Amino acid sequence: QKEVEQNSGPLSVPEGAIASLNCTYSDRGSQSFFWYRQYSGKSPELIMFIYSNGDKEDGRFTAQLNKASQYVSLLIRDSQPSDSATYLCAVKRARGSTLGRLYFGRGTQLTVWP
Amino acid sequence: NAGVTQTPKFRILKIGQSMTLQCAQDMNHNYMYWYRQDPGMGLKLIYYSVGAGITDKGEVPNGYNVSRSTTEDFPLRLELAAPSQTSVYFCASTQGLAGDPGLTDTQYFGPGTRLTVL
Numbered sequence: 366q367k368e369v370e371q372n373s374g375p376l377s378v379p380e381g382a383i384a385s386l387n388c389t390y391s392d393r394g395s396q397s398f399f400w401y402r403q404y405s406g407k408s409p410e411l412i413m414f415i416y417s418n419g420d421k422e423d424g425r426f427t428a429q430l431n432k433a434s435q436y437v438s439l440l441i442r443d444s445q446p447s448d449s450a451t452y453l454c455a456v457k458r459a460r461g462s463t464l465g466r467l468y469f470g471r472g473t474q475l476t477v478w479p
Numbered sequence: 480n481a482g483v484t485q486t487p488k489f490r491i492l493k494i495g496q497s498m499t500l501q502c503a504q505d506m507n508h509n510y511m512y513w514y515r516q517d518p519g520m521g522l523k524l525i526y527y528s529v530g531a532g533i534t535d536k537g538e539v540p541n542g543y544n545v546s547r548s549t550t551e552d553f554p555l556r557l558e559l560a561a562p563s564q565t566s567v568y569f570c571a572s573t574q575g576l577a578g579d580p581g582l583t584d585t586q587y588f589g590p591g592t593r594l595t596v597l
Contacts, residue, residue: 369521373519399585407590407591408569408588408589408590408591409522409569409588410588411585411586414585453521453522466512466524466527466537467522467524467586469521469522469523470521471519471520471521472519472520472521
């Protein structure tokens with residue numbers, strides 16, 4: 366079983382719609398969860414992180430975490446063509462045990478069409 | 480601040496050649512990482528370092544070596560390049576609290592090095 370799994374997509378949504386990106390993880394000891402955005406040919410950049418169950422909102426982005434189901438998601442409201450990118454889910458295990466190491470999913474490719 | 484810088488941006492190697500990928504950060508971060516990313520795949524950890532003089536293996540260390548003589552620099556050495564090492568290589572760094580990266584410690588990535596081995 367892979368550490369972190371994401372639907373590879375591609376996911377295609379119209380401009381203005383809500384894009385929903387999903388991620389599951391295998392280690393119940395995981396404590397913090399990160400969403401990175403990666404444009405083609407560029408390096409990953411952090412969108413947001415979450416470590417408590419529930420929702421966390423930052424502008425048009427909302428991260429949702431359900432530790433019981435080992436599930437984390439990212440919602441993008443009012444999607445824009447500039448949101449077209451690959452979204453990487455990353456998981457950090459228990460504090461101190463793996464020295465900050467992140468486990469990455471394969472990423473979900475999102476296309477927002479005008 | 481320049482953040483995390485990597486050189487070169489692109490490189491083509493012949494099988495059996497060696498090279499060093501350079502990585503530097505000017506944020507005084509304690510922790511540094513090397514990842515590789517193959518097409519359509521996530522990032523795989525090659526090596527990481529928690530401070531000058533301290534390094535350790537990640538998921539895919541075979542064929543690579545690292546050193547960390549200063550806080551700023553973390554070069555990755557490829558010995559005897561093979562086609563399987565064709566990939567994009569990213570260096571990253573994070574502040575790390577004293578001896579322990581925090582729950583929400585963000586990793587900052589360099590622009591990457593695209594390596595092709597023919």
